[in-house]
Amino acid sequence: MEIYQLKVFLAVAHCLNFTEAAESLNLTQPAVSAKIKSLESELKCSLFHRLGRQIQLTKIGQYLVKEAEKLVNLEVEISYKIEKFKQDDLNQITIGASLGLAENWLAKFIYQYRKKYSQFKVKLEVFDDNQLLEKALEANKIDLAFSEIPLNHSSKIQQQQIAGIQYILLVRSSSPLAQKNWQTLAEITQKPLLLLSNNFASRQIFESRLGELNLKLADFPHIETVETIGLMRTYLTEGDYIGFASNLELQTELDSQILTSITLQEFALPGSIYLCQTTKTANSNTTAIEQFLALFPPVTIPQSPTFINRNLEETITINLGVQNSTIPAISAGLIIQRLRLLEQFLPRTGRYERVKYNIQWHNFLSGMPIAEALQNQSLDIGILGDYPLLQSAIPQDNSDSSHTQLVSFVSINPNGGGNAVIVPQTSELETVEDLRGKTVALPFGSSAHGMLLRTLSHLDLLSEVKLLPLKNSQLKTPTNAKLAAGYAYFSPFHQLASDRGNFKYLANDNFSQLPGFYGVVVSQSFAQQYPEIIVSYLQALLAAQYWLKNTPSAFSLISKWTKIKPQIFASILSSNHDPVRSSLFINDRKIRPDWIQEHITQLQTIPHLQSLGDIKLDSWIEPEFVQFASQN
Numbered sequence: 001m002e003i004y005q006l007k008v009f010l011a012v013a014h015c016l017n018f019t020e021a022a023e024s025l026n027l028t029q030p031a032v033s034a035k036i037k038s039l040e041s042e043l044k045c046s047l048f049h050r051l052g053r054q055i056q057l058t059k060i061g062q063y064l065v066k067e068a069e070k071l072v073n074l075e076v077e078i079s080y081k082i083e084k085f086k087q088d089d090l091n092q093i094t095i096g097a098s099l100g101l102a103e104n105w106l107a108k109f110i111y112q113y114r115k116k117y118s119q120f121k122v123k124l125e126v127f128d129d130n131q132l133l134e135k136a137l138e139a140n141k142i143d144l145a146f147s148e149i150p151l152n153h154s155s156k157i158q159q160q161q162i163a164g165i166q167y168i169l170l171v172r173s174s175s176p177l178a179q180k181n182w183q184t185l186a187e188i189t190q191k192p193l194l195l196l197s198n199n200f201a202s203r204q205i206f207e208s209r210l211g212e213l214n215l216k217l218a219d220f221p222h223i224e225t226v227e228t229i230g231l232m233r234t235y236l237t238e239g240d241y242i243g244f245a246s247n248l249e250l251q252t253e254l255d256s257q258i259l260t261s262i263t264l265q266e267f268a269l270p271g272s273i274y275l276c277q278t279t280k281t282a283n284s285n286t287t288a289i290e291q292f293l294a295l296f297p298p299v300t301i302p303q304s305p306t307f308i309n310r311n312l313e314e315t316i317t318i319n320l321g322v323q324n325s326t327i328p329a330i331s332a333g334l335i336i337q338r339l340r341l342l343e344q345f346l347p348r349t350g351r352y353e354r355v356k357y358n359i360q361w362h363n364f365l366s367g368m369p370i371a372e373a374l375q376n377q378s379l380d381i382g383i384l385g386d387y388p389l390l391q392s393a394i395p396q397d398n399s400d401s402s403h404t405q406l407v408s409f410v411s412i413n414p415n416g417g418g419n420a421v422i423v424p425q426t427s428e429l430e431t432v433e434d435l436r437g438k439t440v441a442l443p444f445g446s447s448a449h450g451m452l453l454r455t456l457s458h459l460d461l462l463s464e465v466k467l468l469p470l471k472n473s474q475l476k477t478p479t480n481a482k483l484a485a486g487y488a489y490f491s492p493f494h495q496l497a498s499d500r501g502n503f504k505y506l507a508n509d510n511f512s513q514l515p516g517f518y519g520v521v522v523s524q525s526f527a528q529q530y531p532e533i534i535v536s537y538l539q540a541l542l543a544a545q546y547w548l549k550n551t552p553s554a555f556s557l558i559s560k561w562t563k564i565k566p567q568i569f570a571s572i573l574s575s576n577h578d579p580v581r582s583s584l585f586i587n588d589r590k591i592r593p594d595w596i597q598e599h600i601t602q603l604q605t606i607p608h609l610q611s612l613g614d615i616k617l618d619s620w621i622e623p624e625f626v627q628f629a630s631q632n
Contacts, residue, residue, distance in 0.1 A: 001042055003075050006068040008035040009047065013065050016055055080140055092121035093288050096133050096142035098149075100200050101273065102126040103229060105163075105248040106146055109295050120288045128199040137276055143289055145276040148201035148246070158277050162296050164270035167202060169262040170236055170243040170250060177242065178260035181553060185215065185266050192222045194235050194243040199227070202245050209266060212343040214356070246271075268339045268551070269543050317358040318342075318533060321370035321382035324363045325562060327492045327572045328411040328418065328585040329518045332383045335544040336537075337361050338561060345536040345543070352532065365475045366490075368445025371521075374404050380526040381537055383410060385418075385490060385518050386599055387450025392521050393615045401619060405527055408520040408538055408626040409592065411573065411585040416513030418572075418585060419451040420494040422503040423486040432456075432506050436464045441484035444469040447516065448490040453609070454514070454602050462606065491572045491585070492564060499568060514602065515595045516585070531625070538589075538629035545587045589630075591623050 011021040012032065022032045040047055047061035057065065097106050102124060110122050125142060127133040134151045136142045148165060151157055169188070171177045196203050203225075210216055217223060224241065226232050229249050236243050236250075236259055243250075244264070253259040275293070322333025336342050346357055362379065364370050367388030373379040374392050384392060393402045421440065423429045429438070432455060442449055444467075456462045468484050475493070486506065489497070497503040520538070527534050548554050555566040562569075573585045596617060604613040 001039065003071065005035055005039045006064075006071060008032055009039055010065065010068055010072065012036060012048070012055075013057055013061065016057075018055070076140075091119060091288065092123055093144065093292060094123045094125060094142045095144050095146070095292075096125045096127055096136050097146040098130070098133065098201055099126055099128050100148060100196075100202060100229075100246065100249055101146050103249075104251065105165075105273070109292075112295055113292050117288070117291055120291075122292070134276075137278060140278065143277070144292070147274050147276065148271060149204060150272075150274050151276050156278050159274045161272040162275040163273040165273050166247040166270050167205060167244070167264070167267040168247055169264050170245060170254075170259050171262065172237055172240070173257050173260045175240065175260070177262065180262055182263050182265055182557060185210075185213070185264065188242055188264075189220050190222065192224065192239075192241050193220050194224050194226065194232060194241040196229070196232060196245060196249075197225055197227045200245075200249075202249065205271065206244055209344070212346075213266065213340055265338060266340045268547055269341065269344070314354055315356045315358055316352075316530065316533070317360060318381070319360045319362060319379045320537075321362045321364060321373055321379040323365070323367065323370070323383055325365060325492075326385070326490065326518075327562075327564070327569055328413070328516075329383045329385070330558060330562075330573065331544040331548055331587055332410040332518070332520060332541055333361070333363075334558070334561060335548060336540045339544065339547065341540040341543050342537060345539040347532040347536055365472055366443040366446045368443070371445065374521055374523055375402075377403060377523050377525060380523045381534070382521050383518060384521055385447030386514075386516055386596075387447045387603075388445050389517075389519050389521060390450075390596070390599060390603070390612055390615065391445060393620050394611050395614050395616075401524075401616065403524050404521050404620070405524050405622045406519055406521050406591060406596075406620055407527070407534060407622050408541065408589045410518040410520060410541065410587070410589065412518075412588045412592070413516035413585045416451075416516055418516040419448040419488065419490045421452065421486050421488050421506045422494050422497055423506060425502055425504050427485065427504070429485060429506060433459060433461070434506070435486060436461055438485035439466040439468050439483075440486045440488055441468040441470050441474070442488035443475055443490075446490055448488040450599070450603065452488040453606055457602075457606050492568055495568050495572065496564070499565070514598055515592070517592065517595060518585075519591070527622070527625075534625050535629045538626050541589070542629060545589075548587070589626050591621055591626075593617055593621060596621075 008021070008025060008027075011025050012018060015021045015024065018032050018036075019029050022029045025032065036047065043060075045060050046058050047064060048055045049058055095106070095110070106124070110124060113120070113122060125136070127136070130147060130149055130151060133142075133145050133147060134157070137145045137151070138156050145151070146162075150159055169177075169183055177183075195206065198204065207217065210219075224235065226235060229245075232243055232245065233250060233253060235241050237253070242262075247254065247261060250259055254261055275296075277289075320333070322337070323329045324334040324337070342359060343357070346352070348355070362373075367382075367384040368391065370379060370382040370384055371388040371392035374382045375396055382392070389406070392404045393406065395402050421432060421435075429435065440452065442452060449467075452467070453462070456465055470487075474483075487494075487497070487503075494503075494505070498505065520541070522534055551557075555569050558564075559566045559569060571584070573587070600612045600615060603609050604611075
């Protein structure tokens with residue numbers, strides 16, 4: 001049995017057609033048939049079932065495919081190693097990289113490696129085309145590949161994120177724009193924009209992101225393209241251009257403050273630098289490769305979406321109900337919306353390859369309208385605090401199941417206290433018990449409503465306190481008028497009222513302080529039809545929370561968006577729980593069924609809320625979506 005016989009056999013096994021196999025091998029069909037017959041004669045068994053003009057592998061043939069591939073690959077490996085010996089370069093590793101990485105970021109690691117391991121040689125090959133880089137890696141012409149864009153999903157290639165890279169705007173430090181920390185794409189459309197050529201990943205990523213946002217280069221009428229980083233440096237330092245590039249490409253000029261970086265809102269998240277290897281490297285000196293890779297420190301960055309280039313045709317509309325004024329829910333709505341993160345994670349392959357997305361954001365001041373819209377399926381995704389979240393789960397139309405599903409928590413307050421009752425500073429009321437015979441105004445169906453119902457029930461005051469629903473115009477700003485004796489609010493509205501100095505809190509040691517939480521509820525029918533979109537939204541949520549945790553200017557920027565003081569924002573939502581502050585929320589996506597059940601247990605004893613007991617948590621809660629989003 002010869003290696004060449006096995007190669008002919010594999011060609012036929014893959015094509016299941018003698019003629020096609022002959023063409024791929026540049027042989028005649030009779031020659032291929034003769035080789036197969038000779039191999040079957042040696043093995044004394046049939047390798048193919050012949051059914052007229054069609055053929056199928058026998059069981060022995062199926063086994064031989066696996067083993068033959070091992071032998072053929074071993075021959076390739078041996079031949080490669082012998083060639084290495086002949087060239088006397090077994091102590092050399094060959095690295096392939098994109099143009100942008102080769103000229104800047106990768107250079108310092110190659111220098112460090114040569115200084116530390118002088119016995120090994122490093123050869124760097126630069127590629128201005130990712131397809132050529134991938135082919136060179138697959139053919140074992142290079143041992144490692146580095147790219148800002150993931151290579152195609154080949155079964156022969158393994159790739160991982162090895163470092164982060166930030167795509168930014170660059171201006172001359174003396175430019176008036178240098179005083180700005182943030183810009184949006186809309187703000188720079190009429191400015192002279194400088195881009196690198198298509199040989200650079202930053203240009204390809206810029207155009208890909210425009211496609212995600214349904215924009216195009218023609219929307220920027222003043223674009224200048226340059227072919228080298230040196231040209232970009234000259235244009236930026238000598239002219240009044242805004243450049244788009246990565247923070248690695250002109251790092252020296254940024255460090256020396258010749259140039260200033262400006263964060264572009266649509267590129268707020270870091271991108272990735274990918275390390276790519278074949279699943280079985282042909283380089284015998286794996287120690288050299290391992291030592292080189294050891295130079296790279298571990299890095300934690302959000303999962304970057306796949307680089308795309310597509311032709312959009314079909315349209316899917318996504319309706320999202322958010323509460324952009326509600327700080328504990330900020331990462332699930334406002335941040336995703338402002339940074340355009342959902343567009344970055346939406347699926348673009350397979351059944352979604354030719355899809356155009358129509359994203360509709362609907363902002364509400366409280367949660368109950370969102371819960372109702374989810375039930376009647378006019379919203380697909382909604383962000384809700386604990387009490388309206390439960391309202392969205394109540395089975396409808398005399399059915400046993402809800403029209404919605406809970407797929408993730410957003411933020412939690414383990415100690416409760418996110419809601420409060422406030423009264424004017426001039427009020428004589430001091431405790432919740434003092435509300436007997438009084439009126440309390442509140443947003444009906446809100447988490448504050450749920451808190452007040454539990455508290456009044458606990459104090460046996462349900463029938464002795466009148467509840468007055470607030471209109472939308474009254475939700476944000478309590479009034480000193482005699483509308484009500486007190487107001488029940490959720491964060492941040494009671495903190496805002498207290499900060500203005502016009503209101504004080506009612507004290508009560510008997511508050512029913514259950515853990516508070518905000519969650520993501522989705523339309524069941526939408527989730528069943530487009531589960532990949534639900535996962536993409538949750539990936540955007542993870543990215544928004546990563547951005548909030550890792551961006552020093554996040555609180556000040558969100559303060560500008562919401563007109564809420566950064567200090568108030570920081571007192572309500574933090575990345576790390578402070579046990580001293582009972583009203584502090586922390587971002588946490590893990591669903592707590594026991595917390596939900598405790599809310600139901602306390603509320604279903606209240607008149608008109610018995611239907612909460614019909615909620616079937618086991619079927620309503622679907623944690624698989626957020627688990628999948630966290631793993632991919």
